[in-house]
Protein backbone atom coordinates (compact mmCIF):
# COMPACT_ATOMS: atom_id res chain seq x y z
CA UNK A 1 0.00 0.00 0.00
CA UNK A 2 1.48 3.36 -0.98
CA UNK A 3 1.37 6.32 1.39
CA UNK A 4 -1.16 8.15 -0.79
CA UNK A 5 -3.50 5.15 -0.68
CA UNK A 6 -3.12 5.17 3.08
CA UNK A 7 -4.23 8.83 3.12
CA UNK A 8 -7.28 8.17 0.94
CA UNK A 9 -8.64 5.59 3.38
CA UNK A 10 -7.31 7.15 6.59
CA UNK A 11 -9.23 7.09 9.86
CA UNK A 12 -6.61 9.37 11.41
CA UNK A 13 -7.81 12.96 11.87
CA UNK A 14 -6.60 15.27 9.17
CA UNK A 15 -4.41 17.57 11.29
CA UNK A 16 -1.05 17.49 9.49
CA UNK A 17 0.27 18.34 6.06
CA UNK A 18 2.49 15.29 5.83
CA UNK A 19 5.42 14.41 3.59
CA UNK A 20 4.55 11.38 1.49
CA UNK A 21 6.84 8.98 3.38
CA UNK A 22 6.36 6.49 6.20
CA UNK A 23 9.48 5.61 8.15
CA UNK A 24 10.05 2.01 9.12
CA UNK A 25 13.33 2.01 11.06
CA UNK A 26 16.53 3.89 11.72
CA UNK A 27 20.16 3.43 12.66
CA UNK A 28 22.19 6.34 13.96
CA UNK A 29 21.47 9.36 11.76
CA UNK A 30 19.95 7.28 8.95
CA UNK A 31 16.35 6.16 8.51
CA UNK A 32 14.61 3.91 6.00
CA UNK A 33 11.09 4.24 4.67
CA UNK A 34 8.62 1.40 4.25
CA UNK A 35 9.75 1.06 0.63
CA UNK A 36 13.37 0.50 1.73
CA UNK A 37 14.69 3.95 0.72
CA UNK A 38 17.46 5.42 2.89
CA UNK A 39 17.53 9.03 4.15
CA UNK A 40 20.00 11.12 6.10
CA UNK A 41 18.02 12.43 9.06
CA UNK A 42 18.69 16.13 9.62
CA UNK A 43 15.44 16.68 11.54
CA UNK A 44 15.56 14.02 14.30
CA UNK A 45 11.79 13.94 14.64
CA UNK A 46 11.91 17.74 15.28
CA UNK A 47 14.83 17.83 17.74
CA UNK A 48 13.58 14.75 19.60
CA UNK A 49 15.92 11.88 18.70
CA UNK A 50 18.92 13.36 20.51
CA UNK A 51 20.97 10.17 20.20
CA UNK A 52 19.75 9.25 16.73
CA UNK A 53 17.98 5.96 16.15
CA UNK A 54 18.53 2.55 17.77
CA UNK A 55 21.32 3.79 20.03
CA UNK A 56 23.42 0.82 21.24
CA UNK A 57 23.34 1.90 24.90
CA UNK A 58 19.93 3.58 25.13
CA UNK A 59 17.91 0.72 23.63
CA UNK A 60 19.13 -2.05 26.04
CA UNK A 61 18.52 0.28 29.01
CA UNK A 62 14.95 0.88 27.84
CA UNK A 63 14.41 -2.83 27.23
CA UNK A 64 15.58 -3.58 30.74
CA UNK A 65 13.30 -0.87 32.17
CA UNK A 66 10.26 -2.13 30.26
CA UNK A 67 10.83 -5.58 31.75
CA UNK A 68 10.86 -4.08 35.27
CA UNK A 69 8.11 -1.45 35.34
CA UNK A 70 6.75 1.00 32.76
CA UNK A 71 4.25 2.98 34.81
CA UNK A 72 3.56 3.11 38.52
CA UNK A 73 1.54 6.35 39.14
CA UNK A 74 2.33 9.46 41.13
CA UNK A 75 0.44 7.89 44.03
CA UNK A 76 3.88 6.51 44.87
CA UNK A 77 7.45 7.75 44.95
CA UNK A 78 9.23 7.26 41.63
CA UNK A 79 13.00 6.83 42.14
CA UNK A 80 13.69 7.78 38.51
CA UNK A 81 12.10 11.21 39.12
CA UNK A 82 14.52 11.79 42.00
CA UNK A 83 17.45 10.76 39.81
CA UNK A 84 16.43 12.90 36.84
CA UNK A 85 15.50 15.92 38.98
CA UNK A 86 18.87 15.78 40.75
CA UNK A 87 20.64 15.61 37.39
CA UNK A 88 18.68 18.51 35.88
CA UNK A 89 19.34 20.58 39.01
CA UNK A 90 23.07 19.81 38.75
CA UNK A 91 23.16 20.81 35.07
CA UNK A 92 21.03 23.95 35.38
CA UNK A 93 21.84 25.33 38.83
CA UNK A 94 18.08 25.49 39.49
CA UNK A 95 16.45 23.62 42.36
CA UNK A 96 13.32 21.51 41.64
CA UNK A 97 11.65 19.77 38.72
CA UNK A 98 8.13 18.67 37.81
CA UNK A 99 7.70 15.98 35.14
CA UNK A 100 5.06 15.74 32.44
CA UNK A 101 4.82 14.30 28.94
CA UNK A 102 5.29 17.00 26.33
CA UNK A 103 6.40 20.51 25.56
CA UNK A 104 3.01 22.10 25.87
CA UNK A 105 2.52 20.45 29.24
CA UNK A 106 5.84 21.81 30.49
CA UNK A 107 4.79 25.28 29.30
CA UNK A 108 1.33 24.85 30.79
CA UNK A 109 3.00 24.14 34.14
CA UNK A 110 5.19 27.23 33.74
CA UNK A 111 2.12 29.39 33.01
CA UNK A 112 0.33 27.91 36.02
CA UNK A 113 3.34 28.81 38.17
CA UNK A 114 3.07 32.41 36.98
CA UNK A 115 -0.70 32.48 37.58
CA UNK A 116 -0.33 30.97 41.04
CA UNK A 117 2.39 33.44 41.98
CA UNK A 118 0.11 36.27 40.84
CA UNK A 119 -2.85 34.83 42.77
CA UNK A 120 -0.68 34.41 45.89
CA UNK A 121 0.28 38.07 45.59
CA UNK A 122 -3.38 39.08 45.38
CA UNK A 123 -3.27 40.17 41.71
CA UNK A 124 -6.75 40.21 40.18
CA UNK A 125 -5.49 39.85 36.62
CA UNK A 126 -1.91 38.54 36.60
CA UNK A 127 -0.03 39.13 33.36
CA UNK A 128 2.64 37.19 31.51
CA UNK A 129 4.82 38.98 28.95
CA UNK A 130 5.30 36.84 25.81
CA UNK A 131 6.94 37.35 22.42
CA UNK A 132 5.77 37.87 18.87
CA UNK A 133 6.46 34.84 16.66
CA UNK A 134 6.78 32.63 19.73
CA UNK A 135 5.59 29.03 19.70
CA UNK A 136 4.63 27.41 22.99
CA UNK A 137 2.19 24.62 22.04
CA UNK A 138 -1.35 23.75 21.02
CA UNK A 139 -3.38 23.71 24.23
CA UNK A 140 -5.68 26.68 24.79
CA UNK A 141 -3.26 28.34 27.23
CA UNK A 142 -0.10 27.64 25.23
CA UNK A 143 -1.65 28.54 21.88
CA UNK A 144 -2.79 31.80 23.46
CA UNK A 145 0.80 32.43 24.58
CA UNK A 146 1.97 31.59 21.05
CA UNK A 147 2.62 34.61 18.81
CA UNK A 148 1.35 33.22 15.53
CA UNK A 149 -2.10 34.21 14.21
CA UNK A 150 -2.30 31.00 12.13
CA UNK A 151 -2.23 28.97 15.34
CA UNK A 152 -4.87 31.20 16.98
CA UNK A 153 -7.23 31.00 14.00
CA UNK A 154 -10.39 29.06 14.77
CA UNK A 155 -9.83 28.90 18.52
CA UNK A 156 -11.12 32.22 19.80
CA UNK A 157 -11.58 33.44 22.41
CA UNK A 158 -7.95 33.16 23.42
CA UNK A 159 -6.94 32.99 27.04
CA UNK A 160 -6.25 36.49 28.38
CA UNK A 161 -3.47 37.73 30.56
CA UNK A 162 -0.71 37.94 27.95
CA UNK A 163 1.21 41.07 26.95
CA UNK A 164 2.95 40.54 23.61
CA UNK A 165 6.25 42.22 22.74
CA UNK A 166 8.82 41.85 19.95
CA UNK A 167 11.82 39.63 20.79
CA UNK A 168 15.14 41.41 21.38
CA UNK A 169 13.54 44.84 21.91
CA UNK A 170 14.17 45.68 25.54
CA UNK A 171 12.90 49.27 25.26
CA UNK A 172 9.72 47.92 23.67
CA UNK A 173 9.28 45.54 26.59
CA UNK A 174 9.68 48.40 29.08
CA UNK A 175 7.09 50.48 27.21
CA UNK A 176 4.64 47.56 27.06
CA UNK A 177 4.68 47.12 30.86
CA UNK A 178 4.75 50.84 31.72
CA UNK A 179 1.22 50.91 33.11
CA UNK A 180 1.08 47.32 34.35
CA UNK A 181 1.17 46.63 38.07
CA UNK A 182 0.29 42.94 37.94
CA UNK A 183 3.01 41.36 35.82
CA UNK A 184 3.99 37.94 37.19
CA UNK A 185 6.42 36.67 34.58
CA UNK A 186 8.23 37.11 31.28
CA UNK A 187 8.12 33.96 29.13
CA UNK A 188 10.01 33.35 25.89
CA UNK A 189 12.10 30.91 23.85
CA UNK A 190 15.85 31.47 24.08
CA UNK A 191 15.98 30.54 20.39
CA UNK A 192 12.62 30.73 18.65
CA UNK A 193 12.22 27.43 16.81
CA UNK A 194 8.93 27.33 14.92
CA UNK A 195 9.21 31.12 14.52
CA UNK A 196 12.19 30.68 12.18
CA UNK A 197 15.33 30.08 14.33
CA UNK A 198 15.58 33.54 15.87
CA UNK A 199 17.97 33.65 18.85
CA UNK A 200 17.46 36.03 21.75
CA UNK A 201 20.53 38.26 21.94
CA UNK A 202 22.86 37.71 24.90
CA UNK A 203 22.50 41.34 25.96
CA UNK A 204 18.68 41.06 25.85
CA UNK A 205 18.76 37.93 28.05
CA UNK A 206 20.86 39.77 30.61
CA UNK A 207 18.61 42.84 30.52
CA UNK A 208 15.48 40.72 31.00
CA UNK A 209 17.17 38.87 33.87
CA UNK A 210 18.03 42.15 35.58
CA UNK A 211 14.51 43.52 35.03
CA UNK A 212 12.89 40.38 36.48
CA UNK A 213 15.15 40.68 39.55
CA UNK A 214 14.38 44.37 39.97
CA UNK A 215 10.59 43.93 39.71
CA UNK A 216 10.38 40.49 41.31
CA UNK A 217 8.91 38.80 38.23
CA UNK A 218 9.65 35.24 37.13
CA UNK A 219 11.98 34.90 34.17
CA UNK A 220 10.60 31.83 32.40
CA UNK A 221 12.27 30.30 29.33
CA UNK A 222 10.86 27.77 26.90
CA UNK A 223 13.81 25.52 26.04
CA UNK A 224 11.61 22.74 24.70
CA UNK A 225 13.43 22.87 21.35
CA UNK A 226 16.75 24.61 22.06
CA UNK A 227 17.56 22.87 25.36
CA UNK A 228 19.21 19.53 26.17
CA UNK A 229 22.53 20.14 24.46
CA UNK A 230 21.27 21.13 21.04
CA UNK A 231 23.16 24.45 21.00
CA UNK A 232 26.36 23.00 22.49
CA UNK A 233 25.48 23.89 26.08
CA UNK A 234 22.97 21.97 28.15
CA UNK A 235 20.60 24.92 28.00
CA UNK A 236 20.71 27.75 25.49
CA UNK A 237 20.36 30.48 28.14
CA UNK A 238 23.70 29.34 29.60
CA UNK A 239 25.44 31.06 26.65
CA UNK A 240 24.43 34.36 28.31
CA UNK A 241 25.70 33.30 31.73
CA UNK A 242 22.30 33.84 33.32
CA UNK A 243 19.86 31.58 35.15
CA UNK A 244 16.10 31.74 34.61
CA UNK A 245 13.58 31.14 37.40
CA UNK A 246 11.63 28.60 35.37
CA UNK A 247 12.67 26.51 32.36
CA UNK A 248 10.50 24.23 30.23
CA UNK A 249 12.09 21.18 28.59
CA UNK A 250 10.73 18.36 26.44
CA UNK A 251 11.63 17.36 22.87
CA UNK A 252 15.21 16.08 23.18
CA UNK A 253 15.09 15.23 26.87
CA UNK A 254 14.61 11.46 26.51
CA UNK A 255 15.77 10.86 22.93
CA UNK A 256 12.34 9.88 21.63
CA UNK A 257 10.37 8.69 24.66
CA UNK A 258 7.72 11.35 25.42
CA UNK A 259 8.66 13.44 28.43
CA UNK A 260 8.49 17.05 29.53
CA UNK A 261 9.90 18.87 32.52
CA UNK A 262 9.56 22.22 34.15
CA UNK A 263 12.63 23.10 36.20
CA UNK A 264 12.41 25.91 38.74
CA UNK A 265 14.85 27.96 40.77
CA UNK A 266 14.31 29.14 44.36
CA UNK A 267 11.81 31.89 43.37
CA UNK A 268 9.45 29.35 41.79
CA UNK A 269 10.26 25.98 43.34
CA UNK A 270 7.72 26.20 46.16
CA UNK A 271 4.83 27.92 44.43
CA UNK A 272 2.95 24.66 43.82
CA UNK A 273 1.63 22.90 46.88
CA UNK A 274 0.05 19.42 46.97
CA UNK A 275 -3.12 19.50 44.87
CA UNK A 276 -2.07 22.42 42.65
CA UNK A 277 -0.77 20.43 39.73
CA UNK A 278 -0.43 16.85 38.57
CA UNK A 279 -0.51 14.31 35.77
CA UNK A 280 -1.23 10.60 35.38
CA UNK A 281 1.52 9.61 32.95
CA UNK A 282 4.07 12.29 33.81
CA UNK A 283 7.34 11.14 35.34
CA UNK A 284 6.70 7.45 34.70
CA UNK A 285 9.65 5.09 35.25
CA UNK A 286 10.18 4.40 31.53
CA UNK A 287 10.36 8.09 30.58
CA UNK A 288 12.60 8.85 33.57
CA UNK A 289 14.98 6.04 32.66
CA UNK A 290 15.11 7.22 29.04
CA UNK A 291 15.97 10.78 30.12
CA UNK A 292 18.57 9.69 32.70
CA UNK A 293 20.29 7.42 30.15
CA UNK A 294 20.12 10.11 27.44
CA UNK A 295 21.89 12.59 29.73
CA UNK A 296 24.44 9.94 30.78
CA UNK A 297 25.29 9.19 27.15
CA UNK A 298 25.50 12.90 26.22
CA UNK A 299 28.03 13.28 29.05
CA UNK A 300 30.02 10.08 28.39
CA UNK A 301 30.30 10.75 24.67
CA UNK A 302 30.93 14.52 25.08
CA UNK A 303 28.06 15.34 22.79
CA UNK A 304 27.84 18.99 23.87
CA UNK A 305 31.33 19.56 22.46
CA UNK A 306 30.29 17.55 19.41
CA UNK A 307 27.18 19.68 18.85
CA UNK A 308 29.27 22.83 19.07
CA UNK A 309 32.05 21.59 16.78
CA UNK A 310 29.89 19.87 14.18
CA UNK A 311 27.38 22.73 14.30
CA UNK A 312 30.12 25.28 13.54
CA UNK A 313 31.38 23.07 10.72
CA UNK A 314 27.88 22.68 9.27
CA UNK A 315 27.27 26.42 9.54
CA UNK A 316 30.48 27.15 7.63
CA UNK A 317 29.81 24.54 4.91
CA UNK A 318 26.28 25.87 4.41
CA UNK A 319 27.62 29.37 4.04
CA UNK A 320 30.24 28.22 1.51
CA UNK A 321 27.70 26.38 -0.62
CA UNK A 322 24.68 28.67 -0.31
CA UNK A 323 25.97 32.12 0.65
CA UNK A 324 26.50 33.29 -2.94
CA UNK A 325 23.09 32.18 -4.28
CA UNK A 326 20.62 34.88 -5.24
CA UNK A 327 17.68 34.27 -2.89
CA UNK A 328 19.85 33.31 0.10
CA UNK A 329 19.23 35.64 3.07
CA UNK A 330 21.16 34.35 6.09
CA UNK A 331 21.98 31.45 8.39
CA UNK A 332 20.96 31.70 12.05
CA UNK A 333 21.21 29.53 15.12
CA UNK A 334 23.69 27.85 17.40
CA UNK A 335 25.22 24.38 17.50
CA UNK A 336 22.97 21.84 15.81
CA UNK A 337 19.96 24.15 15.66
CA UNK A 338 20.38 26.01 12.39
CA UNK A 339 18.04 27.85 10.06
CA UNK A 340 18.79 28.93 6.50
CA UNK A 341 16.51 31.80 5.53
CA UNK A 342 15.62 32.27 1.86
CA UNK A 343 13.88 35.26 0.29
CA UNK A 344 10.71 33.32 -0.61
CA UNK A 345 8.37 30.66 0.77
CA UNK A 346 10.14 27.33 0.37
CA UNK A 347 7.90 24.62 1.85
CA UNK A 348 8.34 22.67 -1.39
CA UNK A 349 11.93 21.98 -0.33
CA UNK A 350 10.79 19.43 2.26
CA UNK A 351 9.63 16.97 -0.41
CA UNK A 352 12.45 17.91 -2.80
CA UNK A 353 15.06 17.23 -0.11
CA UNK A 354 13.34 13.94 0.76
CA UNK A 355 13.52 12.98 -2.92
CA UNK A 356 17.27 13.66 -2.65
CA UNK A 357 17.50 11.40 0.44
CA UNK A 358 17.49 14.05 3.15
CA UNK A 359 14.97 14.81 5.92
CA UNK A 360 14.65 18.50 6.84
CA UNK A 361 11.86 20.89 7.75
CA UNK A 362 10.84 24.36 6.69
CA UNK A 363 9.46 26.73 9.29
CA UNK A 364 8.10 30.27 9.22
CA UNK A 365 7.53 29.76 5.45
CA UNK A 366 11.06 30.69 4.38
CA UNK A 367 13.47 29.03 6.78
CA UNK A 368 15.06 25.64 6.11
CA UNK A 369 15.47 24.15 9.57
CA UNK A 370 18.20 21.66 10.45
CA UNK A 371 18.04 19.80 13.77
CA UNK A 372 20.25 16.72 13.41
CA UNK A 373 20.95 14.33 16.28
CA UNK A 374 23.75 15.34 18.65
CA UNK A 375 25.76 12.32 17.39
CA UNK A 376 26.06 13.96 13.94
CA UNK A 377 29.66 13.92 12.65
CA UNK A 378 31.53 16.32 10.39
CA UNK A 379 31.24 13.72 7.61
CA UNK A 380 27.47 13.61 8.16
CA UNK A 381 27.40 17.41 7.98
CA UNK A 382 29.34 17.33 4.69
CA UNK A 383 26.90 14.78 3.30
CA UNK A 384 23.96 16.90 4.44
CA UNK A 385 25.32 19.90 2.54
CA UNK A 386 26.12 17.77 -0.53
CA UNK A 387 22.50 16.66 -0.64
CA UNK A 388 20.87 19.94 0.36
CA UNK A 389 22.83 22.55 -1.61
CA UNK A 390 21.89 21.32 -5.12
CA UNK A 391 18.24 21.06 -4.06
CA UNK A 392 18.18 24.65 -2.78
CA UNK A 393 20.14 25.88 -5.81
CA UNK A 394 17.67 24.25 -8.23
CA UNK A 395 14.74 25.57 -6.20
CA UNK A 396 16.04 29.15 -6.25
CA UNK A 397 16.80 28.90 -9.98
CA UNK A 398 13.20 27.89 -10.80
CA UNK A 399 11.01 30.90 -11.57
CA UNK A 400 8.11 31.09 -9.10
Ligand SMILES: *Cc1c(COP(=O)(O)O)cnc(C)c1O
Nearest residue numbers: 102103104135136137193224225
Ligand atom coordinates in the same frame (compact mmCIF):
# COMPACT_ATOMS: atom_id res chain seq x y z
C1 LIG B 1 7.62 21.84 20.07
C2 LIG B 1 7.57 22.99 20.97
C3 LIG B 1 6.57 23.10 21.95
C4 LIG B 1 5.42 22.13 22.04
O1 LIG B 1 5.85 20.86 22.38
P1 LIG B 1 4.82 19.61 22.23
O2 LIG B 1 5.59 18.47 22.80
O3 LIG B 1 4.54 19.47 20.77
O4 LIG B 1 3.63 19.96 23.00
C5 LIG B 1 6.63 24.17 22.81
N1 LIG B 1 7.61 25.07 22.75
C6 LIG B 1 8.60 24.99 21.83
C7 LIG B 1 9.68 26.01 21.83
C8 LIG B 1 8.61 23.95 20.91
O5 LIG B 1 9.56 23.89 19.99
